[in-house]
Amino acid sequence: xxxxxxxxxxxxxxxxxxxxxxxxxxxxxxxxxxxxxxxxxxxxxxxxxxxxxxxxxxxxxxxxxxxxxxxxxxxxxxxxxxxxxxxxxxxxxxxxxxxxxxxxxxxxxxxxxxxxxxxxxxxxxxxxxxxxxxxxxxxxxxxxxxxxxxxxxxxxxxxxxxxxxxxxxxxxxxxxxxxxxxxxxxxxxxxxxxxxxxxxxxxxxxxxxxxxxxxxxxxxxxxxxxxxxxxxxxxxxxxxxxxxxxxxxxxxxxxxxxxxxxxxxxxxxxxxxxxxxxxxxxxxxxxxxxxxxxxxxxxxxxxxxx
Amino acid sequence: xxxxxxxxxxxxxxxxxxxxxxxxxxxxxxxxxxxxxxxxxxxxxxxxxxxxxxxxxxxxxxxxxxxxxxxxxxxxxxxxxxxxxxxxxxxxxxxxxxxxxxxxxxxxxxxxxxxxxxxxxxxxxxxxxxxxxxxxxxxxxxxxxxxxxxxxxxxxxxxxxxxxxxxxxxxxxxxxxxxxxxxxxxxxxxxxxxxxxxxxxxxxxxxxxxxxxxxxxxxxxxxxxxxxxxxxxxxxxxxxxxxxxxxxxxxxxxxxxxxxxxxxxxxxxxxxxxxxxxxxxxxxxxxxxxxxxxxxxxxxxxxxxxxxxxxxxxxxxxxxxxxxxxxxxxx
Numbered sequence: 351x352x353x354x355x356x357x358x359x360x361x362x363x364x365x366x367x368x369x370x371x372x373x374x375x376x377x378x379x380x381x382x383x384x385x386x387x388x389x390x391x392x393x394x395x396x397x398x399x400x401x402x403x404x405x406x407x408x409x410x411x412x413x414x415x416x417x418x419x420x421x422x423x424x425x426x427x428x429x430x431x432x433x434x435x436x437x438x439x440x441x442x443x444x445x446x447x448x449x450x451x452x453x454x455x456x457x458x459x460x461x462x463x464x465x466x467x468x469x470x471x472x473x474x475x476x477x478x479x480x481x482x483x484x485x486x487x488x489x490x491x492x493x494x495x496x497x498x499x500x501x502x503x504x505x506x507x508x509x510x511x512x513x514x515x516x517x518x519x520x521x522x523x524x525x526x527x528x529x530x531x532x533x534x535x536x537x538x539x540x541x542x543x544x545x546x547x548x549x550x551x552x553x554x555x556x557x558x559x560x561x562x563x564x565x566x567x568x569x570x571x572x573x574x575x576x577x578x579x580x581x582x583x584x585x586x587x588x589x590x591x592x593x594x595x596x597x598x599x600x601x602x603x604x605x606x607x608x609x610x611x612x613x614x615x616x617x618x619x620x621x622x623x624x625x626x627x628x629x630x631x632x633x634x635x636x637x638x639x640x641x642x643x644x645x646x647x648x649x650x651x652x653x654x655x656x
Numbered sequence: 657x658x659x660x661x662x663x664x665x666x667x668x669x670x671x672x673x674x675x676x677x678x679x680x681x682x683x684x685x686x687x688x689x690x691x692x693x694x695x696x697x698x699x700x701x702x703x704x705x706x707x708x709x710x711x712x713x714x715x716x717x718x719x720x721x722x723x724x725x726x727x728x729x730x731x732x733x734x735x736x737x738x739x740x741x742x743x744x745x746x747x748x749x750x751x752x753x754x755x756x757x758x759x760x761x762x763x764x765x766x767x768x769x770x771x772x773x774x775x776x777x778x779x780x781x782x783x784x785x786x787x788x789x790x791x792x793x794x795x796x797x798x799x800x801x802x803x804x805x806x807x808x809x810x811x812x813x814x815x816x817x818x819x820x821x822x823x824x825x826x827x828x829x830x831x832x833x834x835x836x837x838x839x840x841x842x843x844x845x846x847x848x849x850x851x852x853x854x855x856x857x858x859x860x861x862x863x864x865x866x867x868x869x870x871x872x873x874x875x876x877x878x879x880x881x882x883x884x885x886x887x888x889x890x891x892x893x894x895x896x897x898x899x900x901x902x903x904x905x906x907x908x909x910x911x912x913x914x915x916x917x918x919x920x921x922x923x924x925x926x927x928x929x930x931x932x933x934x935x936x937x938x939x940x941x942x943x944x945x946x947x948x949x950x951x952x953x954x955x956x957x958x959x960x961x962x963x964x965x966x967x968x969x970x971x972x973x974x975x976x977x978x979x980x981x982x983x984x985x986x987x
Contacts, residue, residue, distance in 0.1 A: 387785050434963075441966075443785050444731050448923060449966040451916045456959030463953050575796050575912065578789040586786055628804040636797035640778055643790060647781035 354487040359608040360601065361484075365493045367600020368500025372555035373577040374584070374592035375507055376548025382524040382587035382653070384439045384541050389450040390430075391577065392570025393457035394549045398423045398556025399565045400461060403472040406560070412475035416557050423553025427546035435545065436538065454571070461567040469564035496558050503551065504593055511589060520544060524587065524653075576603070579639050585649030594651060599635050606634035677977040682844070682931045685938070689837045693830055705833065706901075711941045712836045713898045718921040718933035719843050720890025725919065726927035727851055728883045729863030730780070733788045733915050734795030738888040740910025741768050742895020744802060747905040750818055751808075757820035764892055772888035776881050795915055802907040813906020820900055829901070836897045840934070843890055848930050850886075859883050860928075891918075920962055926972025935973045 377391050398419040406415035438446050473479070474492040481488035511517035522530045523540055531537040556570075563569065576599060584595025611627030618626065642650060692708040695701070717739050724730040745764045754760060779790045803811045825831040850856050861869045862876040869876050899905050908914075917940065925936025943961070947954035 381785065387788070434967075443788060444725075444919070444923070444927075445966050445970075447731070447733065447788055448916075448919060449963045451920070452959040452962030452966070454959070455913075455955045455962070459953050459956035459959065463956060571912065575792060579793050582782075582786055582789050582793070625807070628806070629801055632800035632804045633797045636793050636800075639790070639793055640797075643781060644778050647786075 356609065357485070357487065358489060359605055361489055361497070362493065362608070363601030363604035364597065365496045365500070365600070366604050367597040368497055368504070369555050369559060370573070370577055370580050370600055371500060371593050371596035372503060372551045372558075373573060374580040374596050375503075375589055376551040377577055378581050378584075378587055378589065378592045379520070380545050380548045381581070383520060383527070383544050386435070386439050386545075387443055387446050387450070388435070388545075389447060389574065390453040390457065391548070391552055392574030393454050394423050394426065394552040394570075395556040395573055396457065396461065396565075396567070396570040397426060398553030399472075399560050399563075399569065400465065400470070400556075401553070402557035402560045403470045403565050406472055415472075415560075416554070419553045419557035420550050423556075424546045424550035426553075427549025428542060430549075431542045431545050436542065439541070457570075458567040465567075467567065469566035471564060472560035474561040492561055496562075499554075499558060503554070507589060516543075576635065579635055581649075583639050583642050583649055585651040585653060587653040588649070588651045591649055591651030591653075595649070598650075599638070602638050603635045606631040610634070675977060678929075678931065678974065681935075681974075681977055685931070685934055686837075686841060689840075693833055697830075705829070707941070707945060709829075709833055709836065709897075709901045711937055712833070712840055713894045713901065714918070714921060714941060715934040715937035716836070716840050716843060716897070717891045717894035718918055718925070718937045719840065719847060720887045720894065721918050722922045722927060722929075722933045723847060723850075723887040723890070724884050725887075725922055726929070726933070727856065727863065728859050728880055728887075730880060730884060731788050731919070732779075732791040732884070732887075733912070733919065734775075734791035734793075735888070735891050735918050736910045736912070736914035737795035737798045738768060738772065738891035739895040739898065739914065739918075740798060740802065740907065741771065742892035742897075743899035743905045743909050744808075744895075745892070746820055746896055746899035747808065747814065747816055750816055750820065755818055755821045757822040757826075760820050761893075761896065764896060765889060768888055768892040769885055772885040773881065776884040776888075780877060780880055780884065792912060792915065795910060795912060799907055799910050799912070802910065809906065811907055813904060813908065816899060816903050816905065819903065820896070832897065832900055836901075839893065839897070844930060844934070851930065855879060855882070920965070924965055924969070924972060926974030929972065929974045932972050932974035939973060 373391065373395060377388065380386055380388060401422045402415040402419040405418040406412060409415070435450075438449055441449075478491040478495050480491055482491045482494055483489075484494070509517075511520060519530065519535055519540055523535075523537060523544075527537055530540070555573075580592060580595040580599045582595075583599060584591025584593070610631050611623065614623040614627045614630070617623075646652070689708070689712065693705055696705045717735065720738075721732065721735045724732050724735075742764060745767065746760060749755075749760045749763060754763065775791075775794050779787055779794065782790055802808070808814060819827045822831075825835075851860070858869060858874055858876070858879045862880055866876050895909065898909065921936035921940050922933045923936070924939050925934065926932030944954065944958065947957050951957070
C-alpha cells in the first residue's frame, strides 16, 4: 500500500464526503426550518443528473448542463412545494415519510418510462479529463473539481447563513417560526425558498456525479440513505454537523472499501480476510453511526435549542 | 412499579370486540383465508394460493410492525431487516446442517431477539425523525451485509438447499399455508390481549405522552424496547415462512422499499387497530397485483395512490367500519 494510493483514497473520500454534504445541507436546512423530512430528496438528485446529462448531450456545454440542472431542480422544488409538500409540514413525520415515499416510487418509475432502464453516461468536460499532479502523483482532475466545488458551496452556505439578511431569517425561522411570522416575514415563502435552495443543491450534486456514476432510475436512494446517516451522525438541523458528518462518512466509507480489505489480509488468514473484508467494508459507515449514537444520541454537533 | 391502576374497560376498547362490524370483518378475513386453498385445490389455481400465502406473510409482518408503530408510536423504517433475518436464518441454518424446523425457530428467536434488543436499545435513544432515519440505516446495514455474502448468492440471492424440516409435513405447501394462517390468528389474538393488558396500556400511554408516563413513576424504555423486540420477532417469523414458501432467499426481502411497504400496509389498514394491518396487507398486495396486470409501470400509479392515502385516508381502512372507538393512533 503506497502513500500515493493512500492519499488517492483519502482524496476520494473527501470528494465523496463533499457530495454527501451537498445533499445533507439541503435536507438538514429543510428539516431545521420546516420540521419536514423529505425522502424524495434523492429523487431531486436523480432529476438533476438526468437534466445535466440530457443538456450536455444536446449542447455539448458542461457549464450549461450544470446551470440547467441547478435552475431546473430549483424550479421543480418550488413547484413541488406549491403542489403539496408545503401542506405536509403540519402533518406528523409518519405522513411525511409515507407521502414522500410515494413520490420516490413515482419519480423512479417516471424516469424509467421517459428514458428507459438502461443507464445514461456523461463524459467529464474536456478541460477536466486529464489527471492533475498533486504532490507528485496523479489525481483525476474531475474529482478534484468536485472537491473544489463542494468546498466553495460550503463556504458560500456559511456566508449566506451567517452574514446575510436571508440567512438571519433562516436561522430565526429554525428557532421560532411563529415569532418570525409575527414580525411580518412571509414564512411560507421563506420555507419555500429554503426548500428550493436545498433542491437546487441536490440537483447540483446530481449533475456533478454524472461523469463518475451511471445515471439511472433509483440512483438517488443509496445516496439518500447515506445522507440520512450523515445527518444523524452530524446532528439534525446543523449545517456544521452536515459538513463534518459528510466528511467522516465519506472518508470512512471510501477507506473502508479501498484500504480495509488489504489491511485485513495482513492480520487474518487469506480466506477469512476475503470473506470479512467486503462485508465489513460495506457496513462500516452504519457501524460508525451506531457507535456515534450509542454515545451521542443527538449526533456529534447537536443543535442547541433555546 | 408504582403507577395508577389501569382501567380495564378503557384498555379493551381498542380491541376488535369493540365493534360487531369489526368482529364480523375479522371472521370474514379468516374465512377467506381458510377458503382459498380449498377453492384452489378444487380448481387447480396455484396462483391464488401463492398470492394468498404472500399476503399472509406480509400481514404477519405488518401485525408485528403495528405493535411498534401503531401502539408504541415507534415509526420504524427498517422492519424489513427482521423479515430478511428470518428468511436468511432458514438458508444459513439449513446449509450448515440445522434442518429441524423447530430448532431453526428456536435459534431464530434467540438471534433476532438479541439483534433487535441491541438495535432497539441504540435506536430508542433517539426520538422522532432520528428514530426513522436510524432504523432505516440499520436495515441497510443488514441489506449490504447479505449482499456482500458472495458465498450465499450475493445480491442475486439463492434457492434453499432444503426447506425447514417438520417431520411428515416437510415441504408440504398446504400444511405450511395453514400453519401460517394459524400463526397469524395467534398473533392477532396475542396482540389483542397484549394491548388490553397493563403492558399495553403503558405502551399506548408512552405514545401519547411519554413525560406523563414518567411522571406517574413508570420508566417507558423497558416497555418500548419489549414492544420493539416482540414486533421484530413477528417479522422474523414472517420471514421464516416467506423463505419456506418461496424456497428462495435474497437481499431483496430486506430492501428499504419493503420497509416502506410494510408501513404503508399498517397505515392503510389502520395503525393502532389490532386487525387493521391484515386489511392493509390484503389491500396493498391485491392493488399491486391489479396494477401489475394493468401496466409494467405500475409503480407510477402506486406512488400517487400512496400520497392520496396519506391525504385522504388518515385512519385507515379498518376505521371505515362503523362502530367501535375511533382509531387512537392519530391525533
